[in-house]
Amino acid sequence: MPHPSQNRKEGAPAYASDVSVKSAIESMIGPGGNMADTRIQLEVEDWVRRNWMASHFGMKFSRERLPIRSGGVFDFDAVSEDRSVVATISTSGSKTSGGKHAVGKILKLRSDMLFLTMVEAKRRLVVLTERDMCDQCEKEAAGGRVPPEIEFVCATIPDELRVRLVAARVKASGESLGRMESGD
Numbered sequence: 001m002p003h004p005s006q007n008r009k010e011g012a013p014a015y016a017s018d019v020s021v022k023s024a025i026e027s028m029i030g031p032g033g034n035m036a037d038t039r040i041q042l043e044v045e046d047w048v049r050r051n052w053m054a055s056h057f058g059m060k061f062s063r064e065r066l067p068i069r070s071g072g073v074f075d076f077d078a079v080s081e082d083r084s085v086v087a088t089i090s091t092s093g094s095k096t097s098g099g100k101h102a103v104g105k106i107l108k109l110r111s112d113m114l115f116l117t118m119v120e121a122k123r124r125l126v127v128l129t130e131r132d133m134c135d136q137c138e139k140e141a142a143g144g145r146v147p148p149e150i151e152f153v154c155a156t157i158p159d160e161l162r163v164r165l166v167a168a169r170v171k172a173s174g175e176s177l178g179r180m181e182s183g184d
Contacts, residue, residue, distance in 0.1 A: 040168045044161050045089045048127060049078045052155045057085060068118035076119070078127065087125035088112040089155075091165060094136040098173075109137065117147050125151050129165075 053061045057080065064079035066086065078087040090112070092105040109126060116124040128134045134154035140146050157165075 040164045041091045044091045044129060044157055044165055045077055047157060047161060048089050048129065048155045052157070053078055053087070053127065056155075059085070061085070061087070066119050068115060070118060074115040074119065076115075084122040085125065086116060086119050086121040086123070087127050088116065089127045089129070090133065091129045092133055093130040094132040105133070106136070113147060113150050116150055123151060124149050125153055127153050127155050129155050129157050
């Protein structure tokens with residue numbers, strides 16, 4: 001039996017589910033649109049890696065792909081020159097724009113923690129730029145829901161970066177709310 005994509009007309013989706021996936025994506029980002037602009041988040045990550053971590057730990061850090069115990073590799077946000085300190089960096093807060101718990105953001109941090117436990121390093125850090133997320137993570141650790149080798153550190157970023165980060169979040173949440181209200 002031929003593969004469904006071999007019998008389709010030019011430009012037609014290979015599977016019925018392709019239509020629903022495309023519709024779901026367009027409802028999130030608009031037809032032909034892009035996901036929320038993450039440039040400021042990357043800029044904050046760069047600043048944390050180059051400035052805050054360098055001064056806080058007294059060594060240089062860079063973004064680096066490292067081998068993990070399972071045989072694969074993972075791209076870590078910050079790795080010290082001697083590879084003794086490996087970190088992920090998060091600019092997320094613990095609440096959504098609607099004030100609910102940011103479950104997806106917490107799950108992303110849990111994923112990061114998994115990869116941190118699988119890398120060879122003396123210290124494994126989750127660097128957070130938002131105080132509310134630091135508090136949430138420390139609460140999780142105190143409740144025994146975080147691997148003991150994971151450390152949380154809260155980085156302080158300059159006001160100018162914080163203002164731009166918050167503005168990008170407000171814009172992104174307004175754009176997603178506008179799409180939901182318009183029924184797109």
